[in-house]
Every structure is written in C-alpha cells, then in structure tokens.
Amino acid sequence: MITLLLMMGTVSLSVAQVSESTLIRCASTEQDSLRISKNPALFKLRQQSEAVIQQYISRSRVNKRTNADEIVTIPVVVHVIHSEEGRSMGGAGNANITDAQVNSQIEVLNEDYSNTSGYKGFYTDSLGVDTGIRFKLVTIVRTYNSKSQFSPITDGDDLAEISPAWSTNRYLNIWVCRLNDRYLGTSQFPVVTEINNRTQGLATSEDEEQDALTDGVIIDFRYFGRNAEAITSRIYNLGRTTTHEVGHWLGLIHIWGDRNCGTDHCEDTPPAYTKNETTDIECTPVFSDCRGVNTRNMIENYMDYSPDACMSVFTNDQMERMHAVLELSPRRAKLVEFSKITTDELLVDIYPNPVQETLFSSIFTPNFEVFTVSVFNQRGQKVIQDKLNRTSLNVKNLPSGLYFYKVETASKTLTRKFYVR
Template sequence: MLRLQALVLILLAATHALAAVARSSFGCATPPPTSQNLDMSRVLAAKEKASRIDFNSKTVFSPKIIIKFYLHVVASSTKPADGYINNQMLGKQVDVLKADFAPMNIEFKLVNISRTVNPRWARDGDEMGMKKALRKGLYHDLNIYILPKLTMDSLGYATFPTIVAPRGSAAFIRDGVNVNTQTLPGGSYTRFNLGRTLTHEVGHWLGLYHTFEGGCSDVGDMVSDTPAQASYSSGCPKGRDSCPKMAGKDPINNYMDYSDDACYTGFSTGQRVRMAGFWHNWRLKS
C-alpha cells in the first residue's frame, strides 16, 4: 500500500513537471497585421515624423487615456481548476495591468466582472458565439476573456484596431483580448504567471506589433525607437543582438517581445505615442 501511494505521488510530481515544461515558450496567437493595419501604422508614423517627436526624451506628452474594461471569466465548471477563478486572482491581474500602463498615461477602469460556465467556450471552441453573448460596451471599451484553454495552446491573443467597426459587425463582436487563466498572477505557468500576457495582448489591442515583426528590416515593427529583431526572445537573453548590422540590441525587456514575465520592464516612448495615436484616431472614433 505504501509503495502504491509513493508511486502515485511520483506520477503526480512527474505530471506537474511535464506541465511546466510544456510552457517553455510564450505563444501569442494574435494574427500578423493585415495590409490595412500596416497602412494605419504608416499614417501614424508619418504624423510622428512630421511632429518631430524626440523619442529619446522621457517627457513626451500624450493626453491621458481612460479605458473602461470588462472581465469575462469563462470556465468549464465552477471549480477553480476548470477556470472558475476568484476575485482575488482577478484583482492581482488588474493591479498588474494598471501598473504596467500607468507610465504610458493610460488608466483602466473596471466596469464589471462576469462568470460563465460553458465547457465549449472554455476551450475556445466558439469564439464568435461566446463574444456575441458576452461582449459589452462600445468599440473603445476593452473586453477581456479569461479561459482555461485557448486556440493553438496559446497564452493569449487580441484584435488590432480597425478603421471601421460598426456595432453588431463581426469586427465589433470579435474585438477584445483573450488570455489563458494560468497566465494570471499565481497561475501554474511558472515563467508566464505574473500577469504580463494580458499587458502584451492589450498592447496589440492598442495597435502595437511584436518587436520582432519585420525581422532585420528598416521597417521592423514600424515604431522608430524599438531596435530591429530577427526573431522572438525566449527566457531573458541579456545582450542578445539578432540584427548585428543594425543599431541597438534586441529589446528583450519590452512587453511586445516573447520574453519571460520577469524579464519585462516596459514599453518604449515610441510605443506610447503609437498607442495614443491608434486610440485617438480610430478606437475612440469608431
């Protein structure tokens, strides 16, 4: 009997170890920017260039942005293990979100928390059906869906701003951010459980691309003060320089890379200006 109990404990420990290994990379399922997304970025980049913004300055002005947001917890049962998480865990995630964007002069105001038990939705099996039922607010209101399993086994994904998203349209309904439950503070993904997946995905929602978008090209992620990057980072590779012929080392500490949560330190000044541009030119007006 004792041997059987010992065997069970060993198997449980092994299962836990395997789960940790399975999350050895970030895994963002946000689609690449479309030609329309890129055109919008070019418009903003031209405006930024014309205004002669000094991205090396830490005193770049951008009007305060206040974003109302809704949290939607979707679980397969009322058990925490199945995604039915408590307000304490959600509160810690909200604190991280607010702290990460505060230096960008962006404030978040929570409107409501909803909880839904639906096994199909909880495994990301009907994104549009789920969002059609749960989505709240206007196009500039952020809807965050927290699920125990996401498509492609990713940690999160988001939608970029579009030029026009009429209420009731597919673009309007789909709009928002999805994150895996285990990426919240205290989740089981040991390298990605400080809440920074949501920060990364909200960056997409506000118009930012991955820092490695475009690779070692002059265009890159279309933000002038983020150095070119050939591919995503893993872990926290200090000193990494994947585009040695171009200025600057890889921005491994930037929220829009794929580094571990503990490696992240913030957004760039250029990204701050770009998010404000997307907000005022499209999200707020649509």
Template sequence: MLISIQRVFTCLLLSSCFASTLAAQDTPTPVDPATVIRCHTHHKHQEMRASDPGLDARRADINAQIDEWIATHPSTSQDAVIIIPVVVHVLTGPGMPPIYYDQIRSQIDVLSQDFRRSNPDKVLTPNVFSSVAADTEIDFCLADTDPNGNYTSGVTYTTTSVDNIGNTSAYYLTASGGHDIWDPDSYLNIWVCQIGDGILGFTFQPGVAPANRDGMVIDYRYFGNIGTATPPYNLGRTTTHELGHWFNLEHIWGDAFCGNDGVADTPEQETFTSGCPSFPQFSCNNNADGGDMFMNYMDYSNDACMNLFTAGQKQRMLATIDVQRPGLKSSNGCSLNSVPSWRGSDFSESLSVFPNPSTGEFTAYIEFNAPSTVDLRVYNQLGQVVERNQFTQFYSGNLPIDLSQQPAGLYLVELTTPFGIATKKVQVLEH
C-alpha cells in the first residue's frame, strides 16, 4: 500500500492505512519478447510529426548544430562529470502494485553504472568493441531540491484512475490524473506507470515534444532491477536505452535497412536484435567492423545482453546536452539548498519501538524534523518481509505494527530513508 500524507496523524484516522502486509516478492514471470514493443520512441516521433508540420525542419536544424559541435570538439574528455538531476513521477493506476523507493533507487544506480561504464557486465563487451566502449562522463542523482528550492526525495507519487495512463495524453498533466513536468531544462523527468499495449517505454528526442512532456515514460514492469522488474527486461536497460534517445541517439540500425545512426564507431546493422544471440552476428557486410553491435544499449536485445555505449555515441550525447539541454549542467536539482538538519545524523536515533517484547502488536516511533520518504519493513528470521509501509512526506509519529498473525520469535524492523537506514530488533512472545 502506498500512502502519501503530510502528517502521520492524518493516517491514524484511517484504519486501513496500516493494513499493508507484503510477502517477500518473487521475480515476476518473464514476458515473451515477441509480445512486447521494446521501444515506442520512433512511433511517438511519427505521431508528433503528423500534427506538427515544423518538426522535420526543427530536427534538421538541431542535428546540424549537434554535428557542428562534434566537428569542433574532437576530444570527448570532459573537465568534470556532468550530473543530471532526476525526478521520478510514479503514477499508480488501477491494478498496479506500489513502486517502492528502493526500486527507484535501483534504476538510478543502473543509469550511473551504464553511463559511467562501471556496469559489472562490461566484461562481456566483445574485445573487438572494447576500444570504442565509453565512459560517457554523464552521471545521475535523484533530485534533492524541487523547482521551488524545497527539499524533495526526488520522487512524486500520484494515484490515478486512468487506465494505461502512459499511452494517453493524461500522464503529463496533473489536472488529467497524471503529474505535471518539472522544468525539463533543469530536470530529467521520468514517469513510471502502466503504458499498456506491451510498450516498455518511450521518450522524445530534442525538438520533438513540447516542453510539458519532454521526458521519458517507462512501464513499471521494466523500471529498475528489483521489485516489479520483469525478465528479460529486468535490469533497468529500458531506461538506459530511452535516455540515449533523450540525448538524441538513434537506434543502432538507424531505423532503416542497414541505416545510419549518425555515429561513426557503431557498425552498420541490418535491423534490430531480439533476445540474446551469440557473438558474432554479421549483416550489411560489417565483418571488418566486428559484426553487429547487438550489445549496444541502443539495440533491442535483452537487458542482460546489453553493456555499452560507444565513444561516438558519447560525443553525440555531450553535444546534445551543450546545444539543446544546457540547463541540466547548471541545475540546482541536486544542490541540497535546504539540507535537512538530520542529514548525516545517526539514524538509529530516529527509530524506536515499544513495547518490546510484545505479543505482536507494537508501535514504531519515527522522528524527523524535515519531511522525508520513509520505507519501513519488518523482516522475519528467514529474511522475508512480513510487513511494509511507505510514506513520501513523513515528519514524525507513531506507526502501529501488527504481527499478531505471525509466529513468536525475533523480528527486525528496518527504516530506510534517502539518507540512511536504522534497524531495531523486536521480540514477539507466544500469543
């Protein structure tokens, strides 16, 4: 259960607030790649094009500026890593399970690893491509400061009644049941929701979408690498791929038979790759170039079979940031302008439980002096989660916890916040 409240007292009036009990989640049943649409970005582009006669000329102009930047910046090495503030708008629609903060965190970690080439599976990049594999020197942080300069967890939660909202025009409008964008010049906006029609995600290249929808939409089943993440797209690479498009990358096959992706160091490739073929595969006479680079993030391979961006793709992304999205480099989104006074403090002080021992009904008292995202889990001795509550705007208060349906024994209460974890052992007596 997902609860967004200003004060926990409000919640105490609602008896259902604390009914949340969650068994340890198993990995969801895999989906058949033949039944999904790996990426809807090209389709969305065509959709926008149909109603925007100026789009082609605008895109041509942007690409010309980017090509000029690349021509005048032959070295791709940066003075400093660019850190992009990210805000995730979770839109919980009908029948959709809650998306917890740790799943969102897991996606940000994947982005950091993939873009900085610190992904553990980089060792799987074939030798023939290892010389072009790049650390893009682009990194990500969950925003800690909102557009008004206030502290934020970097996540907004909205409960919506709109079915498959990601494939409607409602997701980017609060008034329609979605959530308004945060200034896309300063934040990368990711809406996590149900999209429907088997679509994993989509975004817009620069100049394609109006500012109020200039972000990415990812289906909740393909976001992050834990929780609801569904094989074979459960390693967070859908977001890595879509972010490549947001930075103006094309698909590796150029969306045409042996097409051009505008990048010199990716071999020509006949079409997209499904599943996870064995290396090498050849097409378009690309033998001398090493064959198909189906492990590039801009192909359609399974998440586990992707592991690189190239130096050419890096250059195109850096050019795009400088030419089209320069505000990201001066954003205050991760500046912690309003540092919570408890940041860096000892979190064990923030959590107390009483009575302890108990017969299963006890209270967790949490104390903060700034609103925070809070994720409170209770584990049994097998490490299974037997109770879980999450709040997005939590100050201080009592959380009643009921383990009276659980056997007697030792349990662990764990409190996770963006800035630390506190744990307390509790004993449940025979009852």
C-alpha cells in the first residue's frame, strides 16, 4: 500500500475547496466490496448470514421475545490518530480532537440509540424506538503519525497498525482521523457464523484474521461529535455519521438497500428509490415510487444519507436486526457476554489447542484494564514479546511442543498451557 505524505498547506487548501454538496456520508459499501473482491467466499457467507438473521428474528417474534427488554452496554475505545507534531489538542483543522469532542459523540450515540435525541420528523413518534443499546467510553488512545490523511476504503489495516484495536470481541473500536476522497466515515460489517467453542469471539480462518484486527468504525474528525471547533460542517455537525456507521457495525443496511428500490430487510422502513443525499437542512419530504407504490421516504432514519438535523429514527425491525446480530455474530456475541460479567477475576481462554497457525484468546479483565500477552517455551525463554491488548497470535513459526501463554494486567497474572503441532 502506497503511503502518501501530504504537506499541511496542501491539506488545508484541499479542505477549503471541498463543497458540502460533494461530501459522501458513508464508504462502508465500497469498503465491503473491496473485502469481497479479496475474499469472494465472503459474498456467499453474507447470503447465508442473512438467512440466519431472518430465521432468528422470526423465531424471536413467535416466542414473543422483546430484544430491548435488557439493555446491552457496548464499551468503546476511541483511537485519535493525528499529525499534530506539537501534540496540541482541539481547534479547526486539528485531527487531535479534545476529550470533550469525544465525550459529545458518546452522548449522541446514547441519545440516538435510546430514542431520546429530541429531534422530530414525520416518522419519529410513530416508528422511532429505543434500541436497548447503550455505549460507554472506556478510553481515548492518542497516536501521532506523520501521515496526515487516510482512505476509508483501503487504509483500515494501516490505521489498525498505527493504533492497534483493543480486543474486538470486547470493545467497539472507533478510529478518528482525517479521511480523503470526500468520505465522512466507514464501518466493517459483522459476519454471522455458527457459534461454538471454536468460534467464540474471533474468526478462526486465516482469511478472517485481519478482519478481527480491523473490526470497528472509522470517522473523519470533522464530523465526529457535536458542538466542537473542529467540526466545520453545517450539514454533518451533530454526530450522526458515527450513529450511522455504528448501525452498519451492528448489521444494519442502508434503507434503500444500496440499489434503486432495494431492501434493507426491515419491513417498517418504507421503500426508497435511492439515498437522500442532500444539503437541505429544512428536511423537505421526499417520495419514492417503487413497484408502483408511492411512499414517503423515511429521511429521518439514521441509515439514510440525510443531514444530521433530519435524523431521529431507528425502527422496531432495525432494533430486532441489531439484537439478532449481537446474538449471532461471534465477536459481537462475545462482547455482549463480556458486558454481563461481574467477577473481579482475570479470565483467559485460548483456542484452538493444539494449534498450528493462529492462536486466539478470549480475555476478560475487570474494569476494562489493559493487558499484555507473552509466550514462553519450556525453558522459560520469552519467544513472543509483550503484545498490548492482543487476542490473536501467529505461532506457525514456533517449533512443535509445549508453550505457556501469559496474560498480565497491573494487578493480576494468569498463565495457560498450549501445544503447537
């Protein structure tokens, strides 16, 4: 991947020339297409996943299960990646955003997902629901890098290398930086697979190992949070880009189905001919004629492209879909499981064991403590140096035999045995 170093003056000029009418809300579809081109089997898996999701939702409705009865709290790690050599925080054009701006985004997420934003629209009162999902900021990780901007489509692995994800089976990782190509944000869609004792929390195939390391959301700092000096847009200024991308991370699809009159698999979102890509902050009604039926678009839906001021709705079907994904997608399911643990003990599970190539781990630390992972041979020699918050290790170059997997926090240590074939 070619790294392009840009001078700050050039960046400032290009930013000034970008019209809000040319901005693109979301790059998730383009990013996902690139992932599928690299791994064609993923497309078939997506089709199978959709069938599993719909079956789960149908069973839940028959059993009269209300998914939002129990609140699911998702811990969030925000990675702020910036090229501010002086490390100063805040201000227009500075990707090293303030803590206050980060906190404002968590507030927006909780308002939007609890249906308490206060914003109104044609469908808000009749179809807007509390999703039963909440967000808790765990930490802000700030990282300087000389690269001043990133592609939301191709640079996810670069961002994950610059600021490695905290365990993606326990945290929602959000990388905040300056994006190029006029995109505001992107997200990695979840993969739904059978959950068993070999797929808890992380994918087990070599092709999907990288997916585990990049699983999360990427947002341009100029559209992250609200009421901050770094936010210069009058259209995308209330934090709804992150609400939208987290929706993708939870399995939601654009309401027009990413094709003319397509489907998002949610019956209570009216058919839409295409996205509501507009700078109209007056939220003028938009109508579609799909399959001979004229309907009013749900421009209030967080999964449209409407201006932030127009957004105020997740529907019941979208809520059901998100909870299905939280139940069926291995990393999401493990995150929910972790969120319910109340013990003060350090918990470590490693798999597969014996292992040939990639060793995965499921690690719980009380109060979201950071941890390091290291590996020792039978002689007590450290053969893999301390890895911060890592939940996958490539061990295929280790000689066959017995090894010790050591997890350490500031207050606790736990060691597990494993065998390399």
